[in-house]
Amino acid sequence: MPKNEQPRIAVLGAGPIGLEAALYARRLDLPITVYERGRIGEHMHRWGHVRLFSPFGMNSTPLGRAAIQADKSKHEFPTETDCTTGREHIAAYLEPLAKCDALANCLRTETQVLAIGRRGFLKHEEPGSAKRGQQPFRLLLRDKKGAERSEEADIVLDCTGTYGRHRWLGDGGIPAAGELAAEPQIAYQLDDVLGDRKAHYAGKTIVLIGSGYSAATTVCNLAALGDQVVETWVIWLARTTRSQPIPRVAGDPLKERDRLAVKANTLATRSDGNVEFHPQTVIEAIETAGPDKGFKVSARCAGKVRTFEPDRVIAHVGYTPDTDLYRELQIHECYASLGPMSLAASLLKHAGADCLSIPSQGAATLRNPEPNFYILGTKSYGRNSNFLLRAGFEQIREVFTLISGKSELDLYKKR
Secondary structure (H helix, E strand, O other), X not given: OOOOOOOOEEEEOOOHHHHHHHHHHHHOOOOEEEEOOOOOOHHHHHOOXXXXXXOHHHOOXXXXXXXXXXXXXXXXXXXXXXXXXXXXXXHHHHHHHHHOHHHOOOEEOOOEEEEEEEOOEOOOOOOOOHHHHHOOEEEEEEOOOOOEEEEEEOEEEEOXXXXXXXXXXXXXXXXXXXXXXXXXXXXXXXXXXXXXXXXXXXXXXXXXXXXXXXXXXXXXXXXXXXXXXXXXXXXXXXXXXXXXXXXXXXXXXXXXXXXXXXXXXXXXHOOOOOEEEEOOEEEEEEEEOOOOOOEEEEEEEOOEEEEEOOOEEEEOOOEOOOOHHHOOXXXXXXXXXXXXXXXXXXXXXXXXXXXXXXXXXXXXXXXXXXXXEEEOOHHHHOOOOOOOHHXXXXXXXXXXXXXXXXXXXXXXXXX
16 A cells, blocks of 8 residues: 555444444544445344343444534434433434444445455465555455455454354354254344244243343343243253352442343242243253254253253354454464454453453554454454443544554544
8 A cells, every 4th residue: 555545444344333433434534444244233133122231321422423413413312321222222323323424435234245365465474474464455245136246455344243153052162962953943142032023932932041141131031921921931041050140240330231130030040930940051952853843952950861842942152253254364363262362361351350340451452463454342352241332432442543653542532
């Protein structure tokens, strides 16, 4: 890239972090293109019925709000303390942001990035050399009609998240026997069991697997469904040894998170509801004869072999970053979290801490051996579940400090 030209920036993903990164770039008059394989906020759409723990004030920025109101001065935002659902956040913030003049002509929706490489270099060539940074990235794209083409960029910000790739049910993190064949019939994402998926679950016996907040959300909704349709029965299986599956944070400032933990734990320990809870459970095998033909789930519960025959299986076992996207780039990945190594090592210092207490890890932790390639947002944390949107906004400020070379750069404070 000639020294007098601005770097061409490609942002992958038009979710909360991708859109904010694009806005930040436009405010710096940098050329940017955002590639999104689905809709604006695609992943958030998929779990849009779920209420966020963190309030709107933590999930938006002064820069974003100003950009929206520059186009629509009478646009009404949720209050700073409102905990919106995903759909409400999209309607109130993401979609207006995507339509604002500041981001006009830079969004490419229904455009999937299939792979990223470096012009003239294979993965193993010139390791750690600045020579790689002298050539642009090549992005292989596929549009909604299936046509493929390539485009180039000088800087890439991967903001694709992790929600699109689920983990597996079996012991050791590998698929349980039969799970690969049964995968199309298993719900790995957050179905709206009280909304558009109600008929699929009402009156059914459901095995729910997991011990995090996704499982807590779904078990609470299934319990409410059981109040409406009494034949609905939930068998909740979890690896945890705790009798109360969801840990609580003392004096939790995120009241929505604490409310959910209390409700889910109550459902797990009461004996008069439609939920039975089995801790210390490992899934061994899953069999299914096909859609709507039920399952046979084999497990070890506290060391004892158990078999369940539910109508439905929901697997809330977490998500993992898609690292195949940059297989031809020199990315130093953490062997535990699959996030970029420098950031993962820095986050390890805060192991066991609540997400609210984890500070920014600094711009240097965002660098990769591959020059000008940055992983931001949820994907940068890999399998570490402590990510908050406000951490992603701080990453945006830090990465553009690196790109611009101006250490004092902070557009958020200028609004």
